[in-house]
Amino acid sequence: MNVSARATAASLRGILSRTNIGRVSARSIVTLAKRSLPGASIALRNSAIRHKITVPITATFSQIRSLKTLDFGGTKEQVYERSDWPKEKYQEFFKNDTIAVIGYGPQGSGQSLNARDNGLNVIVGLREGGRSWKEAVENGWVPGKTLFPITEAVQKGTIVLNLLSDAAQKELWPAMKPHLTAGKTLYFSHGFSIVFKDDTHVIPPDDIDVIMVAPKGSGRTVRSLFLEGRGINSSYAVYQDVSGKAKDKAVALGVAIGSGYLYETTFQREVVSDLVGERGVLMGAIQGLFLAQYEVLRANGHTPSEAFNETVEEATQSLYPLIGENGMDWMYACCSTTAQRGALDWYKPFHKAAKPVFEELYRKVADGSEARHVIEKNSSPQYREELEVELKEIRESEIWRAGKTVRSLRPERKS
Numbered sequence: 544m545n546v547s548a549r550a551t552a553a554s555l556r557g558i559l560s561r562t563n564i565g566r567v568s569a570r571s572i573v574t575l576a577k578r579s580l581p582g583a584s585i586a587l588r589n590s591a592i593r594h595k596i597t598v599p600i601t602a603t604f605s606q607i608r609s610l611k612t613l614d615f616g617g618t619k620e621q622v623y624e625r626s627d628w629p630k631e632k633y634q635e636f637f638k639n640d641t642i643a644v645i646g647y648g649p650q651g652s653g654q655s656l657n658a659r660d661n662g663l664n665v666i667v668g669l670r671e672g673g674r675s676w677k678e679a680v681e682n683g684w685v686p687g688k689t690l691f692p693i694t695e696a697v698q699k700g701t702i703v704l705n706l707l708s709d710a711a712q713k714e715l716w717p718a719m720k721p722h723l724t725a726g727k728t729l730y731f732s733h734g735f736s737i738v739f740k741d742d743t744h745v746i747p748p749d750d751i752d753v754i755m756v757a758p759k760g761s762g763r764t765v766r767s768l769f770l771e772g773r774g775i776n777s778s779y780a781v782y783q784d785v786s787g788k789a790k791d792k793a794v795a796l797g798v799a800i801g802s803g804y805l806y807e808t809t810f811q812r813e814v815v816s817d818l819v820g821e822r823g824v825l826m827g828a829i830q831g832l833f834l835a836q837y838e839v840l841r842a843n844g845h846t847p848s849e850a851f852n853e854t855v856e857e858a859t860q861s862l863y864p865l866i867g868e869n870g871m872d873w874m875y876a877c878c879s880t881t882a883q884r885g886a887l888d889w890y891k892p893f894h895k896a897a898k899p900v901f902e903e904l905y906r907k908v909a910d911g912s913e914a915r916h917v918i919e920k921n922s923s924p925q926y927r928e929e930l931e932v933e934l935k936e937i938r939e940s941e942i943w944r945a946g947k948t949v950r951s952l953r954p955e956r957k958s
């Protein structure tokens with residue numbers, strides 16, 4: 544049986560198991576698969592009932608490099624899933640590689656630990672004596688064996704995962720570049736350094752592969768989902784393909800560092816959507832919205848516990864998980880008709896008010912001004928202290944102090 548017939552047989556077996564046709568012998572399935580063209584209708588008779596099924600077209604294509612085409616709300620996109628790169632396959636693919644993970648923030652720690660647990664040959668590169676070095680040693684990386692100063696790790700690595708902070712990627716590039724010799728692979732989890740190269744001066748040598756896997760979540764979640772046997776969604780991209788295998792490397796590494804499925808992007812599209820998302824709904828807009836509603840409730844005499852419950856606690860503990868489970872209409876459907884009526888009427892003015900802000904945000908991200916601002920602020924030697932001042936201001940504002948008390952009352956936190 545050729546590959547296409549074998550795939551068709553496998554799909555037919557799947558379809559038949561979901562019908563009420565009953566048992567069809569393995570030989571009949573193979574015969575059908577050999578004779579049938581994808582897309583053709585075939586008839587099966589079992590007892591007195593005649594069934595008609597369509598031979599799946601995707602059965603043929605699913606065998607080609609594991610790529611799947613799925614319909615995302617009417618637009619067709621291609622994805623890879625974890626099952627496309629089983630552990631034995633990527634262990635074999637990377638058997639001669641040393642994966643050097645540079646940086647041990649949320650992404651560096653999550654990705655290096657997952658790849659190590661998945662059986663790849665991983666080393667970590669950090670500045671000696673830094674906060675990350677101490678954490679890496681606590682996580683079992685051994686100085687001189689699997690933990691090295693940054694340039695030494697880049698020298699040893701055949702695949703270098705640059706997971707320093709975006710500002711440090713700029714600062715350390717002149718030290719790293721000479722060790723990125725012909726045939727190596729340079730990997731990022733963000734398009735930032737490459738796309739904003741006029742500001743970062745990160746311009747890779749043209750004889751190495753340059754790829755990206757960008758997990759869609761914090762590195763902490765990359766690790767926690769992996770430990771739960773789940774996987775984070777990630778995008779992947781190829782910027783330079785010298786070996787002809789850059790895409791395979793990106794997808795295989797994506798799976799090895801803990802992705803559940805991967806969708807294709809470019810460095811440019813990733814960085815713009817990512818910067819917009821975190822400044823917008825994921826982080827910036829959400830604090831702005833929470834705060835505005837809380838302030839209005841407080842100004843009109845509502846207590847902090849009432850204002851916090853109606854603004855944040857109900858959102859994060861009850862309603863947002865429903866959106867994650869089954870979509871916005873499902874969350875609406877799970878609420879009272881009074882709540883539904885209000886939400887359906889009021890999302891429109893909020894949408895109208897927010898859209899120009901998102902448009903301005905997109906412009907500032909796309910023209911590089913946001914990137915320049917990030918590099919300037921995060922290159923300051925005091926950036927951690929300055930950041931802490933701003934985080935403290937939020938932590939100590941009334942809304943989040945009220946939140947601390949509300950969270951302490953959750954029954955599961957009391958036991």
Ligand SMILES: NC(=O)c1ccc[n+]([C@@H]2O[C@H](COP(=O)([O-])OP(=O)(O)OC[C@H]3O[C@@H](n4cnc5c(N)ncnc54)[C@H](OP(=O)(O)O)[C@@H]3O)[C@@H](O)[C@H]2O)c1
Pocket residue numbers: 646647648649650651669670672673674675676705706707708709711714715732733735757758759760761762
């Ligand atoms: N965090 C996320 O949610 C997320 C999600 C997707 C993609 N990404 C991308 O993944 C990459 C890593 O992000 P991250 O959040 O994991 O890391 P991060 O917290 O931004 O960076 C931390 C690492 O950079 C090192 N570092 C900072 N300044 C340094 C310097 N001057 N010299 C040497 N090392 C320095 C730190 O070492 P020390 O401890 O020694 O200071 C630490 O190991 C970035 O490109 C980011 O955009 C992040």
